[in-house]
Amino acid sequence: MRIYGVTGWKNSGKTTLMERLVADITARGFTVSTVKHAHHSFDVDHPGKDSYRHRVAGAQEVLLASRNRWALMHELRQAEEPQLSDLLVRLSPVDLVLVEGYKRDRHPKIEAHRAETGQKLIAPGDDTIRAVASDTKIEGLDRPLLPLSDARVVADFILGEVGLA
Template sequence: MKVVGFAGPSGVGKTTLLEGVIAALRAAGCSVSVIKHTHKRFDIDQPGKDSWRHRQAGAGEVLLASSHRLALLREHPMDHEPQIGELIAEMRPVDWLLVEGFKHAALPKVEIWRAALGQEPLYPADAHVVAIATDTPDALPTPPGALPLLDLNSPRAVAEFLLAQGERFNYAGDTHG
């Protein structure tokens, strides 16, 4: 399985880029899954539904299953930020596992950077950044050196980069972050 992260600040366009990359990888015949990090509390369950009631009663895990979909709701007894290696281990093997967020994980990652956001880039200090997807390469505050520059507005080009560099994304095991 090949694993690659996509990192950048909120609002930079990670999800939009990934939508296109997923479509391009699927068009190339690849199976694709995604792990998405969120800093916000979230709940996919609905108050009053059976699964919500099971969790409210104290169930630590509730698995929802149908002929089309499966969702596992797992409660943490205390705040617990899962490590990326734990989450990857939960996933079924696919050709490509795309990780949105987890910017500090020791995964090879594509940094998404926009000058308009005024954020400092990760790539000067993060050796795991393998490419920069940007819409303003001339505005990068630090020369990217040998890092490839990818067109943020061309998900197909990003997918082609991933496919061409595939071996470097082979997942070897637990990764921190």
Template sequence: MGNAHMRVFGIAGYSGSGKTTLIERVLPLLAARGLRIGVIKHTHHDFDIDQPGKDSWRAREAGAAAVLLASDHRTAVLTEHRDTPPRLEDLLDKLPPCDLVLVEGYKWEAIPKLEVHRAETGKPWLFPGDPNILVVVAADVGRPRDFPCIDIDAVHQLTDFILDHAQSRPTA
């Protein structure tokens, strides 16, 4: 299913820093360039898009390792990871062909990324300990000294930066 030619770029930062908002702002600009964009979002919270009592939920509860839901408008694959969390490479394989995949979270993956930082999270900067962070986007705090920074409202510049620095997907 995956596409060996897709490029990958990460959006890192702690919860509440503005990662999703930044993605929402650059997605229309990327799509306007004719690109097919995928997004992989990591969460530390347990979630379920299924509803108790529905057929798909019942199949999972009965032990199905995966259930694919399909309508005329979209599909969703619910995969149980009972033993091991999925690796980013495996998730990329599950995507339909895309030109670019924005990876939200997975902050310690060895992929090119930017850091979104917000002082109100009370968390430290990530870039000093991660050589894969190429630039920071600071929302409510001064720029770090001696490190590249792009203003959070410079959406066109951020879009160009992502396209210029996205790399071919990692392989296992």
């Protein structure tokens, strides 16, 4: 399975870039899945819904299905957060998996960077970051600088990196 990440600090444009990359790459005829890391607790169902009631009652997993989609919720119940590799094996085969977040994992990545955040680049200390997509010129960068607002250019780079160009 081909895997490529988009990483960066909060408000750096990761999610917007991911959304545009998925749209661009799927428009080229490739299949894409995504994995998003959340640093906080989240819910995909809501109090009062049947699936929520099943989960709160103690179900380890709740699979919710309809004719339009299905979702599997797995409760960790104090178990450790799974590694990215453990999650990837649960995905159906696709041409490319785009991963948002997971800064510390060793898969190749693009760093999203917006000047207005005032954050320093992650790239100088991380050899898994193969290029930086930014809204500003960055002096002294030792890897490719791509335009953050041009998903086609970023997609071309990623597809070249994973052998799908």
